[in-house]
Amino acid sequence: MARSSAMRTAVFAVATLLAAAGCAGPARTPTPTPTPPPTPPPKTAPPAIQIVDEQLADLHLWVSNQSFDDDPIVLTVSIDGTEVIAQPFEVRGQHNWILFPLQVPSGRHVVHVRSGTGAEKQETFSMPGTGRQYAVIDYWNEPGQGGRHLSWRIQSTPIGFA
Template sequence: MVLYVSNQSFDDERVRLRVTLDGQVVADQYFDVEGQHNWVRFPVRVPIGRPLELAVEADSGASLRRSLVALEDVARGVVVDYWGAGEEAFVGATVVREPVAFA
């Protein structure tokens, strides 16, 4: 599976995101919005059929916790996007079957 992480916020052009999967750090770095088409790929090995916890924390205070189950031949990845700024900031996650075109 691949985690795709991106800053989609023109209001917060540089954000630090810490992404963990079952408590293991997958990414802990700054992400620039650039042209919004800059997903960074993080390939991860995950067990098929076992629940996992995805957690994302932004330096703005926005966060996300979501349970995932990787099913064989169904999900190819998870897209994590950061939006907004300040108290309006939020993080979203979407399971995808195909690779992100711009990553």
């Protein structure tokens, strides 16, 4: 009888264990956490707008003071908010253009020029993907003919000065 009692206890224990496992439902495997997509590499910043060696320049910018009345004149030039020139310019014989060879990436840009006398000029221009551009900024003071002002010209061929 002891043997049948032990056997009943064992059968009861196995039945209880199977019932408990069955009540828990089908075995579940943990849901894997999705792997996030790989982080794309950082985009490279466009080349900085800066003064470079003449042979590396995308833009040859010539600047001159054409006013005997405002001599010297301080001019500040920025492209897309980056200041590239801030210095006095002497008129000398009005044939005193100073070259600033600049690296400027292709695309649309805004040049802003401000003089120490308050004259300002803002223009948009485009740089091609290849080749070089040539530009001139002149400061003028012509009483009765426009007063103090700045001129801007850009072209794809070298500029011939008189």
